[in-house]
Amino acid sequence: MQTKPNKSGGRIANVIIIPLVTLVFLSVVSIFVLMHWSARISDGSAKQSQLQLISGALQLVADDIAKQQSGVVTWDAAFYIANARHLDKEWVFDNMTHWLYANHGFTKSAIVGTDHEIRSVYSHDQNNSWLTPDILAQMTPAIAKARARYITSFKKTPSGLYSFEPSQRDKRYSIYETGILTLNGEPHLFSAAAIARQLQSVIALRVPPAVLISLTPLRGEKMAEITHMTRLDGFVLANNQNSREGIGQYLLRAPTGKAVGVIAWPVGRPGTQMLKRINPFLSIAAFMIAAVVIVVAIATRHMTKRLAISESRAVHTSRHDALSELPNRTHFHRLLSDELEKSKEDGSTTAIVYIDLDHFKDINDTLGHSAGDQVIIAIAKRLKHVLMDNGIVARISGDEFAMVVPNCKSDEWLDYILDQIQDEIAQPIKIGARELHATLSIGAAIAPRDGLDPDELLRKADIALYDAKANGRNRRSFFEPNMEDQVQSKDKLSRELRLALKNDELSLAYQPQSDTAAQRIVSVEALARWTKEDGTVVSPAQFIPVAEETGLINDIGLWVLNKACAKAHDWPDIVMSVNVSPNQFKHPRFVEKIMAILAANNLPPHRLEIEVTESVFAGRNDTVLKALRRLKNLGIKVALDDFGSGYSSLSYLRRFPFDTLKVDRDFLSDMNGNPEAEAIVVSIIQLGKALGMTIVAEGIETIEQIRFLQAHGCHRMQGYFISKPLGEKELAQFLDDFKAENAGNIGPGLSYTLRAAEA
Structure with missing residues (x-):
């Protein structure tokens, strides 16, 4: 009798064999993976050890x-x-x-x-x-x-x-x-x-x-x-x-x-050698490699896509300014080079424009950096709006932008574009409830007229920008060869000035100040002078602005202070007056340096008078006022020079009690019988007296000016009528002659001139 196959047995076999095969299959795969992993670790350890x-x-x-x-x-x-x-x-x-x-x-x-x-x-x-x-x-x-x-x-x-x-x-x-x-x-x-x-x-x-x-x-x-x-x-x-x-x-x-x-x-690879020995026993797992490769390929595809997106973002970030989203300096240079290559091929003209926001630092100082950032964003949007797709706009630094204007047909056409930019920027910028007004200084260079090298063109556009700022800001300048000559001349003068300071080629001249009756010299003002080795005299009007721009004014100012304090001992009854640049007050230890100079020269503080102008308060009012108060508390006299030449003198007189008020020479030169100018001088004298200050009139050149000042109670006088700036020996002789003349030995001195005029 025949028996039928036991279907249930087959089912049981399947239930046993399939899981078993699966288990063996998974075990082999696990062993394969484990062995390769171990081999890699072993190879890596060997490599790391080596x-x-x-x-x-x-x-x-x-x-x-x-x-x-x-x-x-x-x-x-x-x-x-x-x-x-x-x-x-x-x-x-x-x-x-x-x-x-x-x-x-x-x-x-x-x-x-x-x-x-x-x-x-x-x-x-x-x-x-x-x-x-x-x-x-x-x-x-x-x-x-x-x-x-x-x-x-x-x-x-x-x-x-x-x-x-x-x-x-x-x-x-x-x-x-x-x-x-x-x-x-x-x-x-x-x-x-x-x-x-x-x-x-x-x-x-x-x-x-x-x-x-x-x-x-x-x-x-x-x-x-x-x-x-x-x-x-x-x-x-x-x-x-x-x-x-x-x-x-x-x-x-x-x-x-x-x-x-x-x-x-060549690295020793013990793990790899082990794999070579056992790979024959793991060949049954080879078919799984394809599956693993497929899985890895799919995963790699997704990962590659994500990496491509991340890379694109990273490239964009590296080439653009994070705040304005404009190209940064490096990317702009690359774009400019490409544009110049195109213009060279088609023979067109390209304009390179540098733009600088006027007085942007004041916005940051008064409203904070957040407001400054919003202004930068607004300016960037407006520049892109005006230029559209016809050019390139980039942010070069904090408040400096650059543009490339291709196919620049003429200077007049570029003027039209720049007019549009300035008109657009002139519109108010809303920062919260506040409206700000920005102005631009613009410098431009034209290729190929001014060259084809990107760096050269950028340098020339920057020179033109400097010319625009030097001539009052809120204007534009196109590069001209004479601008470069001026820059090079200024650079040469700067280097020569640095060398002159190092070689002690500078000297001091002293201009006396007398009391109104011309009976006594009460003060001398120390003035820096520079005569080159070849005998060429460089005017302070030339080298002082250069010193201000290059930062040399700090070293020159300290040299003048030290030299003047040392010489003050030669004239024990006279106050030594020294001008101090606004840049010197930016040094955090400026007051300590003055104290050290006084101590080194054993000069009492009341023998020194510091002269400052209103520009010293620009942007750093609190810091400057604290420094001036410290100087005054030490006993040093503080004078406000060129009073009336600024726009907010009265506010400074209210905030800081100056010892001395110097009337600007322009007011005296404008008098000459002019009642308005005379009224201004009288008002300044009365104002200074009301505040308990000593009044000094600068630029005295005529006997009529002296009579007028005497009549209105001015305390001190200074000018060429009294004496021009003198060297050390000439000043000593002048003081001796002045004393002798006032002691009764009448000569052609100032007192004699005054008495003769009065008679």
Whole structure:
């Protein structure tokens, strides 16, 4: 009797076999994945271990060259010679730089002075031009660290002096810093070490040390040392290396972070070797790879799409200003270059325009940076609206924009475009409930008329912008060759002025101030003068504005103060009056500097009078007022110069009690029988008297002016009628003659002139 197949048994078999097969299948896949994962970890660990070996060996080699260098940097003779005013280069060559090459293979060396100047450069092949700005820039962070470690190793003692006490943990790093840089395409090891005494003594001030930099090629002997230490074979030193399977890479970086080379070597791969042995047993899982690849491909596709979107956003962010959404400086330069290439091909004319918001800082100072940001956004939208798609608008810096106007048919056509821009900007800008009005200064350069190089055109547009601002703002200027001549002339004058200050070529002239009766000289005003070595006299009207623009006015102002206070002892009964620039008040320790000058010259504060103009209050009222009050509390007299030439003098007189009020010379020169001008002078005198101030009239040139001032009770007089500005010897003679004349020895002096006029 035959039996029928047991369908239920088949079903049971399926229930058992299918899960079992599935379980085995999943187990094999799991083992496959686990083995590959383990292999990767093993390979990665091996590679990481070898990277650490190379890093450690490289550090040991670097430490070794620093120790080799230490023999010449920790040396009393080296310390004093390196810091001498005139460096003994032969001694440095024999005992430091060439000695390091001859004994330790340092092919190049240099000494950087305490003020970051390059004092000595050495090369074994006598090519001393190797120390380029790029090479120095690569080493700058290391030099700074070596200096900082040396300085911070000096600890302040209870006596106020400093003792050399480096941290025990970081003791070996106290004076040097090592690193890698690229020189002529070749990686070099270098050591930057502070040049120090052998035995550090107690010092009063911590000053930056001179630093010795020594270089040795990494290729060759040093590479062999690394190979010997790591016991790894197959090292290759290259500028760059493409990533390849089984090849390890140790990236060499300069202290600035810049990649300067790579050490490549064949990496031991124990995990991969293990896989080769067991792969035959895992071949049954091969069909799963396709599925995994598909899954990975799908995931990669989605990931790539997301990365593409992120990259697009990142590129846009890197090329555009975050606030205004306009192209930034870098992107604008690229767009300008492309536009100039197009104009060169089709022979068209392109305008490059620089735009600067007038007095934008005042908006930030008065309304805050949030309001300033809203103004920038509004200006950006309006500029884009006017230019539409016919050009390029970019934000170059805080309140500076730039434009490219292609197909510029003529200067008149560009004038029309700029008119539209200024008309658009002139419309009120609403910031909350407040309406602001902005104006623009504009400078333009035209290609190819003014050149085709992007940087040259931008420079010329900037020169034109400077001309527009210098001539009153809220206007435009097109570049003209004479503008560049003016800029170069001003730059030359600035450099000559800096050198003149350094070489003590400046001098002082002193203009006396008498009392109204001309019986006594009560004050002299110190005035800076400049005569070049060739005898050329440079007017203060020329060099003082240049000093203001370049920041030299701070050094010149302090020099004048110090010189005037020193000379004040020659005339003990006279107040020394010195003009102070608005820029000097921006220095946070300006008052302390004046106190130090008075102390150094042993001059009582009441013998000094500081003269300021109303412009000193612009933008920094509270800071300036605090500084002036401190000066006044010290006993220093404070005078308001050129009173009446500004627009808000009365508010300053109310907020700060000046000691002296100087009537602007323009009011006196306008009198000449003019009742309106005379009324203004009388009003100023009465106002100053009502506020308890001393009134000084400047620019006295006639006896009639003196009579008028006497009649209305002016306290002091100054001008060419009394005396022109005099040198030290001439002033001393003038004072002697003045005293003799007022003592009864009548001569052709001022008192005699006044008495004769009265008679």
